[in-house]
Amino acid sequence: MLQLYFSPMACSLASRIALMEADLDARYHLVHLLTKKVVGDDSDFRGISSKGAVPVLVLENGERLTECAAVLQYIADLKPELGLAPRPGDPDRYRLQEWLSFIGAEIHKAFLFPTFWYKDDGSLAKPRARIEQTLSVPSAHLADREFLVGNSFTVADAHLTWVLLLLRPAGVDIAQWPSLVSYLARMQSRPAVRDAIATETALRKTLAA
Ligand SMILES: N[C@@H](CCC(=O)N[C@@H](CS)C(=O)NCC(=O)O)C(=O)O
Structure with missing residues (x-):
């Protein structure tokens, strides 16, 4: 297993x-x-x-x-x-990798990671300023699309969903990107996404207790 x-x-x-x-x-x-x-x-x-x-x-x-x-x-x-991923050889497979790289490097490591792991002694000002520009990329892309890649849910959507869930605790108001607000609501209405989040929210509370 x-x-x-x-x-x-x-x-x-x-x-x-x-x-x-x-x-x-x-x-x-x-x-x-x-x-x-x-x-x-x-x-x-x-x-x-x-x-x-x-x-x-x-x-x-x-x-x-x-x-x-x-x-x-x-x-x-x-x-x-x-x-959940376009098959190898499908041009959309590279789009999927493009999004996974962007989310992992430009959003997760460039912004969320320092925000949660480092003390804010003023050094977080630059990552905070940059996140607005970074999130405008998926925001514009999703203005007229339901999913990041193609016409159905892929693992890139799983990755972006996690990032968007952490914006509020990271002190960023997602309301400034209406397309991301509705995208997140759409993703959270999927049973697997909802159940995964519910499980981990409960476990997080246990850890904190
Ligand atoms: N590049 C890695 C980053 C993984 C990562 O930073 N994970 C965080 C949790 S979101 C972690 O375990 N951090 C602990 C540490 O780096 O000490 C990936 O994309 O999987």
Whole structure:
């Protein structure tokens, strides 16, 4: 069985959404990102991945795959008939990779990561200013489209959904991008997305308690 190392409402949420959209069984291991401990057996998460970051997907053959973009495409390719990623060779596959890279590098690492991990001693002013310009890209793209790539839900939508959910806790008002507001509502109306978020919201509360 697949196994996912995750932390509640971290970027690994996109992988959980993808697994649930694909209706794939997996064993989930909760990681405390500050202590780098796997909750339950208290083992050192760095023994699972030297990167110390989620997601880590343990494949059926025991290999471990990291990085959202790779993990998401791997999950999508387990059920190609669902179209969670355009098939290799389809020009839209590159569009999917284009979005996964943009979300991972320009939104997650350039903005969300420093906002949540570093003390705001004034150094966050630049990432904050830049996020408005960065989010205007998916906002314009989604003004007349339902999904990021093609005409159906892909793992790029799972990734962007996670990013948009974190905007409010990161102190950014999503209301300034009406197309992103309606996109997020559309994504959250999907049963798999809704259930994944509900599960991780509940787990996050447990961790905080
Ligand atoms: N480039 C990685 C970034 C993964 C990442 O930063 N994950 C965060 C959670 S959203 C994490 O585990 N951070 C802990 C750390 O870096 O120490 C990816 O796209 O998967």
